[in-house]
Amino acid sequence: MRALALAIVLAGSMPAAAQRLQLAPEVEVGAGYDDNLFLNATLVGSTNPPVADGILHVEPRLLFELRSRGHALALRYDLIWHEPLSGRYGSVTDHLATLEYRPPVLATPLLPLVLSLQALGERYDATFTSLAQTEDYDAFWLGGAELDLALTGRSGRAGAGYRFAERSYPNRNQRDQEQRLLFYYDHRPLPNFASGVTYGYTYIGSTMNGAPDFIDGLSRHRFGLPLRYAAPDFSVAVEASLALQSLPGFLDAMLRPLVRHDQLFGISLAMRLHLSANFDLFVRYDLLRASSDDPTGDFARNQVVAGLLAHVSMATGSDQVAPATAPERESLRPQLLPDHRVRFRLRAPGAQSVAVVGDWSGWDASAGVMTRSGQADETFEVTLEVPPGRHHYSFLVDQKPVRPPDAESYVSDGFDSENGVLEVSE
Amino acid sequence: MHRHGISKACVVAALLALVALPVRAASAPAVPADARLDPVRTQLQATVDQAAQSGLPAEALISKVQEGLAKNVAPARILQVVSALAADYAAARAYAAQLSPGGKPQAALLRALVDAKAAGIKWSDAAPLLRAASAVGAGAAGAAVPGSRIDGPTRAITVLTDLAVRGYPTDHAVAVVSAVLTSDPQALPRLPSDLERVRRAHGLTQAETLDALAAALSQSAGGLDKAVQRAEDTGDHPGQGPPADRGRGPNRDSSGNHGKK
Numbered sequence: 001m002r003a004l005a006l007a008i009v010l011a012g013s014m015p016a017a018a019q020r021l022q023l024a025p026e027v028e029v030g031a032g033y034d035d036n037l038f039l040n041a042t043l044v045g046s047t048n049p050p051v052a053d054g055i056l057h058v059e060p061r062l063l064f065e066l067r068s069r070g071h072a073l074a075l076r077y078d079l080i081w082h083e084p085l086s087g088r089y090g091s092v093t094d095h096l097a098t099l100e101y102r103p104p105v106l107a108t109p110l111l112p113l114v115l116s117l118q119a120l121g122e123r124y125d126a127t128f129t130s131l132a133q134t135e136d137y138d139a140f141w142l143g144g145a146e147l148d149l150a151l152t153g154r155s156g157r158a159g160a161g162y163r164f165a166e167r168s169y170p171n172r173n174q175r176d177q178e179q180r181l182l183f184y185y186d187h188r189p190l191p192n193f194a195s196g197v198t199y200g201y202t203y204i205g206s207t208m209n210g211a212p213d214f215i216d217g218l219s220r221h222r223f224g225l226p227l228r229y230a231a232p233d234f235s236v237a238v239e240a241s242l243a244l245q246s247l248p249g250f251l252d253a254m255l256r257p258l259v260r261h262d263q264l265f266g267i268s269l270a271m272r273l274h275l276s277a278n279f280d281l282f283v284r285y286d287l288l289r290a291s292s293d294d295p296t297g298d299f300a301r302n303q304v305v306a307g308l309l310a311h312v313s314m315a316t317g318s319d320q321v322a323p324a325t326a327p328e329r330e331s332l333r334p335q336l337l338p339d340h341r342v343r344f345r346l347r348a349p350g351a352q353s354v355a356v357v358g359d360w361s362g363w364d365a366s367a368g369v370m371t372r373s374g375q376a377d378e379t380f381e382v383t384l385e386v387p388p389g390r391h392h393y394s395f396l397v398d399q400k401p402v403r404p405p406d407a408e409s410y411v412s413d414g415f416d417s418e419n420g421v422l423e424v425s426e
Numbered sequence: 427m428h429r430h431g432i433s434k435a436c437v438v439a440a441l442l443a444l445v446a447l448p449v450r451a452a453s454a455p456a457v458p459a460d461a462r463l464d465p466v467r468t469q470l471q472a473t474v475d476q477a478a479q480s481g482l483p484a485e486a487l488i489s490k491v492q493e494g495l496a497k498n499v500a501p502a503r504i505l506q507v508v509s510a511l512a513a514d515y516a517a518a519r520a521y522a523a524q525l526s527p528g529g530k531p532q533a534a535l536l537r538a539l540v541d542a543k544a545a546g547i548k549w550s551d552a553a554p555l556l557r558a559a560s561a562v563g564a565g566a567a568g569a570a571v572p573g574s575r576i577d578g579p580t581r582a583i584t585v586l587t588d589l590a591v592r593g594y595p596t597d598h599a600v601a602v603v604s605a606v607l608t609s610d611p612q613a614l615p616r617l618p619s620d621l622e623r624v625r626r627a628h629g630l631t632q633a634e635t636l637d638a639l640a641a642a643l644s645q646s647a648g649g650l651d652k653a654v655q656r657a658e659d660t661g662d663h664p665g666q667g668p669p670a671d672r673g674r675g676p677n678r679d680s681s682g683n684h685g686k687k
Contacts, residue, residue: 020658067627094675105629114629124675154593155633188633191598191640230637232644277645315655359489363496390534390584394497401497409588409618412544414490414507415499421588423615 019068022315028059028282030307036299037084037092050299051128054085057305070104090127090134097121111151118146120165140167144178156187178204192231198224220245233274241266260294272309280309333406334393334422337383342424344393345381346370346405351397354380358393358422365396392419454478455488460495466505473505473512482515483533486540514540521549525556538583545590551600555582558604581614582607588618589632598636605640610649620654627658 036050058081065074075097082092098120106113122142128135144165150157160183167176179202186196204218222243229236243264266288273281283306290299335343344356356368361384370380392411395402403410407420454475457467470491478484487508494504518539522531539549559579582603589599602621606614613620625635635657642656 022658070626072627096674102629105626112629122674150629152629152631155595155598155631157631157634188595188598188631188637191601191633192637230641232641274645315658357493357496359493363489363492365496392493394493396496399498410591411541411587413493413497414511414544415494415497415503417497418591419493421584 018317019066020315020317022063022065022067022313024063024065024311024313026061026309026311028057028061028307028309030057030282030305031055031085032057032284032303032305032307034082034301034303036301036303037082037089050301051084051089053089055303055305056083056085057081057307058083072100072102074098074100074102076100088129090129092126093124095123105152108151111153114150114152114157114159116148118148120144120146136171138169139171140169142167148182155189156185158185159183173209175207176204177206178202186226192229194226194228194230196224196226198222198226200224218245218247235270235272237268237270239266239268241268260292260297262290262292262294262297264288264290278310278312280311282307282309332379333408334420336424340385340424341383342386342422343381343383344368344370344395345373345379346395346397346402347379348395348397348402349378351380353396353398355396356382356384356393357396358386358391360386360389360391360393365399386422386424388424391422391424393422394419455484457488457491458495462495463491463501463504466501469505470508473509477512477515480516482512482519483536486515486533486537487512511540514543518543518549522556525553525560532577532580534577535580535583538580538587542583542587542590545587547586547590547596551596552583552586555586555600555604555607558582558607561608578607578611581611585614585617589621592618592622592632594621594632594636598633598640602636602640602643605643606650609643613650616650620650624654624657 032055033052034055035052037053037055058079060079062077063074064076065072067073076099078096080092080094080096084091098118100116100118102114102116106115120142121144122140124138124140124142125136126138128137142165144163146161146163148159148161150159160181163178163180163182165178165180167178169175180200182198182200184196184198186194188194200220200222202218202220202222205212220243222241224239224241226237226239228238241264243262243266245262245264246259247262248259266286268287269283269285271283275281284304286301286303288299288301290297292298332345332347334345337343346354346356348354354370355365356370357363357365358368361367368382368384370382373379373381392413393404393407394413394417395404401415401417403418404420408423409421410418411421413419454471455478457463457470457474463470474484474487477487490508490511491504494501494507499507515536518536519531522535522539539552542552543549556579559582586596586599586603589603590596603614603617606617621632621635621639624630624639625632628635630638638657639653642653643650645653645656
């Protein structure tokens with residue numbers, strides 16, 4: 001850890017690299033209760049009751065992120081470990097590692113677009129101990145990739161994602177190919193409060209022993225309604241979900257698969273209480289209730305976990321993010337010169353006359369006539385004395401008003417356009 | 427004797443009126459002598475005179491006339507905009523006076539309130555901000571920016587307007603601007619650019635950015651810089667990535683090995 005921190009400091013101290021490195025480890029430790037610990041119809045069967053037990057919950061997480069010029073590369077690792085407290089059953093461990101790349105936010109004619117590409121790997125192990133025999137009954141490896149894109153507005157974002165993943169079950173020579181489409185809308189109508197809606201379609205096809213599985217093809221439609229309130233010291237998130245899925249279940253007398261239909265209703269509740277800069281208390285409750293036209297598809301689960309979250313974050317450097325607009329416009333912002341004068345520039349291809357007008361000169365165009373920066377140059381400029389204070393200004397190109405393309409800020413001019421705002425200190 | 431006294435008082439009043447009239451006319455700036463304004467000159471000058479008599483910043487109205495001329499706006503439209511502006515200034519002064527009883531609102535604050543209204547901000551939404559600015563005290567907030575002539579309440583309103591123009595929801599922004607005004611007033615002018623940097627870096631909406639910074643401000647001693655750093659460090663940026671249903675684990679929605687026998 002010390003070496004890693006040193007590496008971060010050294011990398012961040014490189015003067016030429018405008019980059020930011022962040023390392024953020026955290027761990028949840030808690031205890032809870034699960035009334036259907038292994039959630040496996042085959043294992044428990046219709047004759048055996050679900051396995052219920054108290055659980056020890058340990059979830060360490062690690063984020064390592066590099067940002068440079070608006071690009072972000074994040075490596076995340078997350079382990080969920082549930083150990084039944086009675087010691088009579090096995091345990092559940094789920095390792096998930098993701099590597100995410102996000103390019104700078106893209107400017108589109110509609111709204112800024114956020115893209116992300118993610119590679120993910122997962123190892124899941126659920127062991128079950130029965131008659132002194134431990135069986136790793138639901139072990140799998142998963143590898144996949146996901147592409148997400150989101151349009152971000154003022155207080156809402158709409159996104160879509162596509163994920164392809166392959167699961168490999170070494171214990172039963174089964175492979176699943178999973179494809180998922182996700183659409184969501186997230187809205188923040190009030191400070192600290194978010195609500196949304198999600199829809200996901202998942203299709204899972206399987207092969208057994210290298211051949212297509214003849215009871216193949218799960219398809220699922222899932223609808224979710226998440227709500228979240230996150231005040232600085234307290235947050236609560238609730239999501240209600242409904243999933244409708246169909247999958248081959250029984251075989252009929254002719255060994256043909258009969259499609260079964262399931263309805264799954266879920267409620268999840270998560271609360272977090274901020275204790276100090278590095279410690280939070282958390283409580284989570286999950287309910288999943290399934291009904292099906294196949295008796296083995298009827299099940300329910302209640303899981304509650306509470307505990308302590310410890311987190312820390314180390315970061316160094318600073319990423320200079322370009323605006324999500326045409327970058328060349330940045331240089332056309334009025335410059336306050338050391339002699340307290342202001343230099344105005346405007347790109348005006350083909351213009352005959354250009355002037356800057358503002359309230360400091362009574363909007364007199366003759367006081368702000370701009371000249372070409374050079375021969376055949378489309379940029380006009382002028383340097384003016386502007387008194388200290390907050391001013392409104394605009395440009396006139398061939399006597400027609402032009403909104404300043406990259407002012408520090410804007411105000412309505414009342415004439416169906418906007419003026420730039422310029423602040424000059426003494 | 428009595429009759430003589432009345433006539434003397436009338437003469438004095440008439441003389442005072444004669445003296446006062448030119449003074450008032452001199453204090454009201456004249457509408458520019460541009461021939462394009464001739465069709466509306468009388469009404470324009472009356473609007474400016476009335477504003478000046480009421481103690482409103484008539485120069486701002488003249489400036490708007492000059493701006494309209496520079497932009498070749500039709501005179502009738504100039505008159506319409508200037509009349510509306512005068513009404514806005516009057517309303518702004520009445521509103522600001524409510525919040526600072528006994529105090530005479532500065533012209534800069536009135537202009538800031540008028541700009542805020544033009545940016546779609548309801549003054550009632552900004553009231554908590556003006557109260558916070560008053561509570562901070564004119565001294566501390568006024569010295570927010572070395573070399574700046576803008577006082578604390580005016581600065582707070584201009585920053586709020588700036589954020590509104592950049593698409594930040596006002597109800598979210600008021601809380602953040604108030605927090606920065608209280609904890610780190612010198613940093614207030616930097617707030618819009620800092621928010622924009624965090625928003626762009628993490629691909630957040632304006633509302634998400636404000637909420638993230640509000641949380642960081644409440645948890646960080648040391649002002650805006652520390653809070654911005656904390657907001658950037660927080661991996662839990664709301665809305666980043668698709669919400670929920672990450673599809674993790676053994677396909678949990680389907681009871682174990684999704685029904686295979």
